[in-house]
Amino acid sequence: MNKSRKPRRPDVTTVELVGCASHALELHNYDERWADIYLDHRGRIRDALTAADIEIEHIGSTSVPGLAAKPIIDIVVTVDDITVEEDYLPALLAAGYELRVREPRHRLVRTPAHDIHVHVFERDDPAVDEYLLFRDHLRSDADDRTLYESTKRTLLSKRWDDMNDYAKAKTDVIRAIKARAREARGQ
Template sequence: MTNPTPRRPDVTTIEIVGGAEALTVSLHDPDDRWAGLYLDHRRRILDALPESNVGVEHIGSTSVPGLAAKPIIDIVVVVDDITAEEDYLDTLLAAGYERVREPAHRLVRTPARDVHVHVLERGDPAVDEYLLLRDHLRRDAADRALYENTKRALLSRPWNDMNDYADAKTEVILAIKARARAARVP
């Protein structure tokens, strides 16, 4: 399936709202409350976007039972046209989220920065990649442990920006996703 032609250029390639933010959080033991927090925000998002054809999924480490994580609930919201911010941005801001804009996607988050809502366009391969990793880590204890140990080792170092920390996990994440693809039933 191909993406519909955007109605306008994607300004996220030229505009960033916010800047580099030092990573000052640590890993927390798995918390059963994370699933409930996701469900609360899922409802808030769907209430804010009642007329929209959106998908909402819990992603990231807090979406994997048994995995230590930074206590930040990551949510992906899939919209038809990411460049049509008038279809979703104002209502998400009115629902209590704050705007952050990064290259290639939109991000809103709570003022406490404990919930990050990543807005991506339907058909964006990143959505499938998030779900592939999440679902594999839910099933595979060895890769879940590898991922957690990698995060612990990386968080023992100082980071000038959360994105640098995320980039440092790339090699391990790619290896885990390769095993996830190989484990898929044909």
């Protein structure tokens, strides 16, 4: 949240899930088309949000060349005030995305095919910096990229009733990789 001003209205305080969960997924070897798919959706989002001051980044495993990933393109969009949904949400819905999650400090829209996830945060939300720290480190560190991929492969070989449990199971490895990323940056 921008410290120079308060949100124009309170944010939501609970998690609202809309629609069904994503399908069970498997890892795919890195696909060079993922970068082009991201660029197509980046243009689609930019065209939809011409009136808003936004930043758009490709995040997640599909943004790391050479890394196997679930074939879902994750995109982060930053806006000035997450609580002013009328500045971004109707335009994203009109552009063909569907609302999936509304939770404090975060909104998620996705394509009907569930293959593109657009995460909306406020511009200075620390979560955005965390995504970029992780992405940038994996792009430059082959050992951590291999560690992360092998962790995902091991975890996805198990049965998960809830993909959130799979995500939680990666937490310790992600935390360790981020610590090395911060150390490499001198933080």
